[in-house]
Amino acid sequence: MLSLHLTRLLALLAAGVAAVSAPAQQGDGTQERIRTNVFKPAKVNATPDRIAAVKLPKGFKASVFASGLKNARIVVVAPDGTVYLSRRDQGDVLMLKDADGDGRADGPPVKVASRPGAHGLAVHDGKLYLATVKEIFVAPIQPGGTLGAVEMIVGDLPDAGQHANRTIAFGPDDMLYISVGSTCNACNESNPENATLLRASADGKSRTIFATGLRNTIGFAWHPATGELWGMDHGIDFLGDEVQPEELNRIEAGRQYGWPHVWGAGEFNPQSTPVGDIGKAQWKALSTPMAMGYTAHAAPMQMVFYPGGSFPAEYTGDAFVTMRGSWNRSPASGYEIVRIRFSNGAPQRFEPFATGFLTDGGRTHIARPVGLAVAKDGALLMADDANGLIYRIAYTGAASGTTGAAAAMPPDGPMKAQTSRGLGVPLAKDRDETRTGTRTGSTMTVSSVSFAPGAAMPLKHSEYADGISAHLQWSAVPDAKSYAIVMEDPDAKPIAPFVHWVAWNIPAGTLMLPEGLQEQPRLTDPDGMLQGRTSRGSSGWYGPRPPVGDPPHHYHFQVFALDSTLEVQPGADRDTLLAAMKGHVLAKGELVGEFQQTVKPLK
Template identity: 30%
Template sequence: MAILRKQPLIFLFIATVLLFTACGQNQSTPTPTGSTAVPPTRTEPTPTLANGANSTAVPPTDTPPTAQPEATATQTAVPTEPRPTPESTIELPGATVPPGFSFIKFADIYRPTGLAFDAAGRLYVTSFDGTVHILQDENGDGRSDRDTTFATGFSTALGITLRPGTNDVYVSSTGQITLLRDDNGDDVADTRDLFVSGLPNGLHQNDNLQFGLDGWLYMGVGSTCDTCTEADSRSASIMRFNVDTGESEVIAHGLRNPYDIAFYPGTSDLFATDNGRDDLGLDSPFEELNQIIVGGDYGWPNCWNEDEGSDCAGTETAVAFFAPHSSANGLDFYSGSQFPAEYQNNAFVAIFGTFLTDGVYTGVARVQLTPDGDSYQSTVSWFAQWPDGRPLPLIVGPDGALYVGDYINSVIYRISYGP
């Protein structure tokens, strides 16, 4: 388990109070706050924070040397050619990514909040003004050439996904989930059906959503308050929905604002980002990446960090921590083939930061997860940063590039390996 927090030169975070996902989403002025089985039920304790609360990363585990065959007269050592680092393009002055990676603008979109690709490789985007866009790169140059308005009129749309094998588009907006269909293929929604309504909302609301390989639709639901006892058990939870029957259930609770969810590649292990309460000062609590266990209690509002607070018995501990109030939001796992092999199955997390203090360090965090029994150990580091960025949604595209929506600058960036 690891923490990404403020350090000189590289791991830079300012522990400040955030406005959008930690303090509230529903305000008049926009302020950002497989497998075919359900996620497993835990049978062993969750891992503990390595080296205490001031750890910056899990110390690497020493790997025993691999036994080598004895040399014979017929064996000749063949040197392995290192993979050359490709040339890269950094279009935004001051942006930093690892060597060989490119950072370019994919599209200008007003305050992007959610991203989803369809089977044709087109990018669906929800924006804070309630519009759903379809972006297309028609000539393969890594930039959007066409922006089509698919639907409008949503209130605080924070999530979008498509049902696999169909063109059914599900949008998460204040208190509801809406199903959109394009019946005549003109890239404009023709039918608009309310799938779920009456979800609790207040300080936060229902967030991003994702289909599992079991066919159910999973979604995070934020709390209606900073710290309170919720009247509705669906608040501060992870829910899932059967889109054929309408059945729904809460599978985990105690999550103040689980902005995004994603499945670890090739498994039914569900993960969610979460942003903690605001009333404990600038140094606590840490933001979190959690493995979601069916029936799990993640502690909010009484328990935070590593068993701090009260009533922590039986609560789940995060698999990775981020700086207090830094607002961990968009989440996806890398399962493409474009990035170097060491990025396979890594999680990328959008760190939004806060508007309250100058000099706030934000960007995209990389979380290297190592399976450990029925849980995971983690190492956290920066992957990408850029001046004055406010990354909110992110997604790995079918081309293997990482797409990141910068909320405050109204831009979607594309991060790829090579030009």
């Protein structure tokens, strides 16, 4: 065991030095001594005696479903009971079956797909979906469980860095949810899709950022009764043995969950500094606290809700999470399966379910639990990526009154309600919130050196190329105290109008914005200008990205002169901004540009 003593001391810098999105930290006076440990229990063989010593609640039994699997990671089960397993280090997907129902896989596994870095798996509508670091593939499931041709449908997920393990699952809204971890322990990410949960169409042609501030939410699932989405996020390392807890979050569209600057119920991370002169107290106000916390560094992995089946009825609606185990804590934590008790759709407490994978007083381990799925017969299947086993945990006590696992999809109401807000509404300039009343001179002139009114926008402003914001200028309005901008595309589908840019509190003396603005919630040039959430889910400019082959889309740059600055938090969405603008609009104007993409990108 290696004990490390870390001191964080950030000296205050000279006044007027602005924070930027580079990795370098600006001083804020933080001084904190942190004691942290590196302890990696040694792996030992999973002998029959050691497996028999695994502790479970009364009436449950653990057995080996399959062995010799090496780096066994994510497990999913098809409706017919076929088991699929990803192996990241081997870069493939294995198929296993238990046709005779004896609780063990029939013969050796069959390799059905090979892709470097294969990890996340999902079964949906007769197809198997596979995620690598930067790609998502899909293949039809053939009779017998093998796969047809494997097709790439997404090729541009962010780079990985520290957290390369993408996981995927289909929600009750038939959309594909993709967990993309952070590139680092705690930093300001340059790609807004890192440290997020993404939401994509089943064909991969469109995707948005569903939620942010999630360091590495490998395990997430929908409650079978409520349809709400829950996930377990990995806490920050090197803050101490007991800090930070692993977070259980109720994940909702548009929410920000704290990382990298705030953790848990609102504690500050001393290692990081927000960009754009945003203080940590303000970042906390922008963040949603965790619902509950679990032992620090336990490393939550795959998560499933028990839908009902062969387990006793009291387990229905509870969640199970594999905890792969710590390396940054002494004594070690994790190396187990935990149960999260729910009541009326709300989490109540964590409790141990399967323990004993740590052996010899915590000095060694026989398993690092990763994959977790409910088998067709209602048993749990747990993949161990250390000794390469799949464990089967079955209930052998008195019958619960049902057999097999319930297959009903959770209700889709929460997901559809959260993701339909702001759709099917008029453009901002035509909404009641932006009326100018009877004021004279209420029209502004808006122009750009990048393109003429009604003309095509240069490729560099689109997300198919540089993705930089366009130059924009407007006429001065007497008595204006600030300006705001909303850029929308009414031609987009299914999100219409699609919000590409939201900005406000632009200083009254600023009548021009250069191209290539920073894509962050608060700017320091122009100082104090705030930017909000686009329909993509990121803050700042998001350029045109119409589907290849669509007719030209029209992009409406709408500029508003206001009689005040607005008390609206950075990162707010368009509707929040417009509600605050109501009654304060002195004048408005717009510039419309077009963009069309005719050539399909390579990835």
